[in-house]
Ligand SMILES: Cc1cc2nc3c(=O)[nH]c(=O)nc-3n(C[C@H](O)[C@H](O)[C@H](O)COP(=O)(O)OP(=O)(O)OC[C@H]3O[C@@H](n4cnc5c(N)ncnc54)[C@H](O)[C@@H]3O)c2cc1C
């Protein structure tokens with residue numbers, strides 16, 4: 001029999017992913033009593049089915065690709081990877097899907113945890129259905145933050161419900177290596193998982209409706225990843241669309257048959273749909289505050305939900321669709337936490353471009369690294385985006401393989417860098433690096449963009465020889481000599 005229990009806190013956070021944890025950290029650190037509601041594992045998607053397990057699967061694959069081209073090491077890394085060891089490493093990096101460590105951290109930060117499914121129940125109210133069937137009603141003195149993240153979005157294809165497709169969850173947590181794996185989708189999840197599973201021994205077929213991989217990035221990024229995937233043995237097909245899927249038992253084999261629009265059929269052991277994300281907002285009580293269930297939650301730059309009056313409801317992280325990355329969600333969380341604290345003290349948040357209570361970087365400087373072979377690192381605008389927005393930018397390119405530092409890194413180095421310089425303001429507004437090891441270069445570009453460092457001053461930021469960061473100097477020289 002359900003009982004009703006009513007508890008009051010200063011702040012209620014729904015969802016203990018990386019973003020919810022960080023909102024709670026900021027409000028609890030400021031002395032506001034804070035409870036976090038979590039229906040699965042504290043740590044969220046990132047810790048158990050996204051960032052951590054995927055990077056643990058990718059690191060051995062990418063390291064081997066680099067090492068296989070370094071004289072002296074190459075013979076030692078030609079053998080196939082020890083898949084059991086890689087999967088065991090992945091399990092450890094995902095804390096064996098056990099959240100004790102993160103629960104301990106919440107406790108140490110003075111944050112209360114309530115396990116259960118949270119739903120908005122009205123203004124400053126959240127109803128929680130606990131695992132033992134009880135209902136707890138939470139009341140917030142100041143704020144409720146919805147940090148429920150996103151889940152994989154599947155296309156409405158005939159047969160998809162029966163085929164038990166892989167989503168990002170299965171692709172990061174699988175315990176065996178499928179002999180044949182098809183991947184639908186050319187975004188970050190698709191290319192990272194293609195790199196990982198091809199490297200672990202699957203025969204990967206990518207079924208891509210666009211004419212290239214990573215379609216939202218500079219075209220050379222997708223071209224380089226395509227080249228490497230094909231060299232590794234993957235079958236990467238462009239301009240194809242899937243019309244139906246079905247799973248069949250053929251003798252001992254359990255196969256998935258994928259029908260393409262041209263009538264062709266692809267037969268595999270598993271199919272991964274890496275076809276984007278949907279907000280986890282269908283069952284969080286949005287209707288109780290006048291919002292549409294299942295929608296992304298729109299916010300202003302202070303992360304306050306725009307369509308609900310009273311400045312008490314916040315949406316932070318994936319669920320607001322501003323920038324679907326852990327680091328960017330955590331940035332938003334630091335800002336939302338500070339806004340909640342300011343309002344709780346009767347202060348007006350300091351908003352405006354680059355102000356302490358404004359998530360300006362979401363619109364101007366979102367960094368992202370795709371951990372493939374080669375790595376792709378992006379921040380700010382691409383040339384196509386700049387054109388769409390009518391921005392007057394100069395596009396400067398440089399071949400990374402020409403640098404001494406790149407050749408030291410890997411003698412067969414192939415890669416490219418591009419920066420976009422705003423002609424009027426003389427500052428960098430976009431950067432893309434594609435090449436082995438470029439992920440660690442990205443912060444330099446992020447600082448240049450967020451800091452609006454004048455290009456003139458960048459000449460005085462001297463990169464060390466022989467590192468890949470010398471690309472900055474070469475880009476400046478290329479622009480000067482154009
Ligand atoms: C395969 C993959 C790899 C990725 N790799 C990277 C990467 O390398 N780097 C990077 O920056 N980003 C990466 N991302 C994106 C990253 O995972 C997300 O941006 C990040 O997890 C968002 O954090 P969040 O806290 O907003 O949401 P989530 O991590 O999704 O957490 C939301 C939490 O809310 C809980 N919840 C949901 N509804 C309720 C409810 N009603 N009541 C109670 N609890 C609820 C969920 O159980 C979950 O714990 C990757 C994504 C995928 C799919």
Ligand SMILES: NC(=O)c1ccc[n+]([C@@H]2O[C@H](COP(=O)([O-])OP(=O)(O)OC[C@H]3O[C@@H](n4cnc5c(N)ncnc54)[C@H](O)[C@@H]3O)[C@@H](O)[C@H]2O)c1
Nearest residue numbers: 155185186187188189190209274275276324325369370371
């Ligand atoms: N390294 C990282 O930081 C990292 C890694 C993985 C994911 N992520 C985050 O997760 C988000 C989601 O990634 P994603 O790859 O799932 O989504 P995405 O939106 O980047 O790519 C989706 C792909 O699926 C295709 N697609 C969509 N519907 C389709 C259909 N019906 N048939 C065929 N193809 C279809 C799209 O055309 C696109 O190629 C990313 O935006 C990224 O921010 C980050």
